[in-house]
Amino acid sequence: MVVATPGRLIDLLERDALSLADLKYLILDEADEMMNMGFKAEIDKILTSCNKDITKMLFTATMPGDVKQIIKDYLRPDFVEIRINAEEFVNQKIDHQYLVYKQGEKLDYLKAFLSEHPDQRGIAFCRTKVAAKRLAKQLAGFEVTADALHGNLNQEMRDKVMRGFKKGRINLLVATDIAARGIDVKDLDYIIHYHMPEKSEYYTHRSGRTARAGKSGVSICLVKTEELEDIQSLESELNIQFTPLNIMLKPEQPGNLITLYMNIGFAQGFNKGNLREFMVEEAGLNQDDIQNTVVEDNRSYFDIPQKYEQQIILNLKGFKLAHRNLKITLNGENSKRNIY
Secondary structure (H helix, E strand, C coil), X not given: CCCCCXXXXXXXXXXXXXXXXXXXXXXXXXXXXXXXXXXXXXXXXXXXXXXXXXXXXXXXXXXCHHHHHHHHHHCCCCCCCCCXXXXXXXXXXXXXXXXXXXXXXXXXXXXXXXXXXXXXXXXXXXXXXXXXXXXXXXXXCCCCCEEEECCCCCHHHHHHHHHXXXXXXXXXXXXXXXXXXXXXXXCCCEEEECCCCCCHHHXXXXXXXXXXXXXXXXXXXXXXXXXXXXXXXXXXXHCCCEEECCCCCCCCCCCCEEEEEECCCHHHXXXXXXXXXXXXXXXXXXXXXXXXXXXXXXXXXXXXXXXXXXXXXXXXXXXXXXXXXXXXXXXXXXXXXXXX
């Protein structure tokens, strides 16, 4: 038995390291996802490399045009189609919940939920790679350890993140829908839809990461009031029932401002605007968090709420910019307190 990605299998075939001459069965798993990822040409090449009389099986959650074309071109005219009904497809041991948040409170509600479940593990799904990366950075230094898994990571980094998650060094995996299928991690307590899925089948695949092997789990959607109709649509399409989740936010205490000095400035191509953009992208800050920004030739400094100090340290430790080691000093050079 050979289990391979399309590209790797073709590489082996082209180097004559593998032969399909004696192949009896060919299975295309997650066929629609392979089409979405642009593997149509590779799948065509693999299928034409096989004998026509072998048994072919195709598994797919949806039936887009590319998948229908594969069926037409490569499966026998008398192929058998097996469909699983939605009510049978959704795991009955998943408790479906939703939490309504107001603008600007989404991250606070997520942190509040995580604080109530510090010893549990789960996955938070975001719709884009940028959003997943940003959310993981926003959770840096929080009491629950988080890391991101998305399509911009190379295979080595993906493996590193997954090892940490499976071994319990990471409590929360922040992921795009790349993790919604094919990843089996034991004993996940919850799934959080930080961004609502675009399709109902995506919700099914995401939620299916929990409540595996006969165990129960929780699937939580974070929604604004205007997104409640999406909850109703999922209930109707998947024959499931959602219940509201109530979490109380603790009043935020006014925090002190601290001044951070950095060894980058005009000479390194920074001005006030792109310095703030740099801190938003690489440190997970919001634009409004960065105040009183000053940029000089080889130095810049700005004020931030003290609560973000640890978040910045963890996100920027070891960061290099044009072969220059980024150094951050707290409250001025005279304090001699280098963060790193």
